[in-house]
Amino acid sequence: MKNNKKIRKIKKSYFTNKGSMPTNKNSEGEVWFESLREEGALLWLIYDPNCVKVDAQSIPIPNINKSKRDYYPDIYAEFEDGEKYIFDVKEKKYLDDLEINIEEAQRWEDRKKCMGEYCEKHGIK
Numbered sequence: 253m254k255n256n257k258k259i260r261k262i263k264k265s266y267f268t269n270k271g272s273m274p275t276n277k278n279s280e281g282e283v284w285f286e287s288l289r290e291e292g293a294l295l296w297l298i299y300d301p302n303c304v305k306v307d308a309q310s311i312p313i314p315n316i317n318k319s320k321r322d323y324y325p326d327i328y329a330e331f332e333d334g335e336k337y338i339f340d341v342k343e344k345k346y347l348d349d350l351e352i353n354i355e356e357a358q359r360w361e362d363r364k365k366c367m368g369e370y371c372e373k374h375g376i377k
Contacts, residue, residue: 277306284308289341297329305330313370336376
């Protein structure tokens with residue numbers, strides 16, 4: 253990626269599991285998370301010696317559901333071998349709810365499709 257500057261700012265909250273942690277694996281010196289699962293995934297990447305870059309909510313995936321809003325996957329990571337990955341961290345309950353909520357399930361399928369196209373175009377897994 254040319255410029256992984258944080259575009260979607262995660263704001264501090266006293267009522268949810270949002271926060272930040274220090275890291276030397278991005279230019280800002282910290283990485284923000286919005287859930288305990290994201291925090292856990294980020295910790296795993298920060299302490300993985302093969303991971304050389306990690307950032308959160310830094311890549312806009314354009315035109316999800318033909319809307320004007322971009323979609324920001326949870327985590328972007330690069331590894332020593334040059335591999336690049338995008339991670340979207342979801343709770344099992346969210347995935348289970350997709351079986352019931354058809355409209356949200358369609359939005360998620362659209363996001364996955366757009367992420368797949370974006371990743372293929374930019375050499376990201």
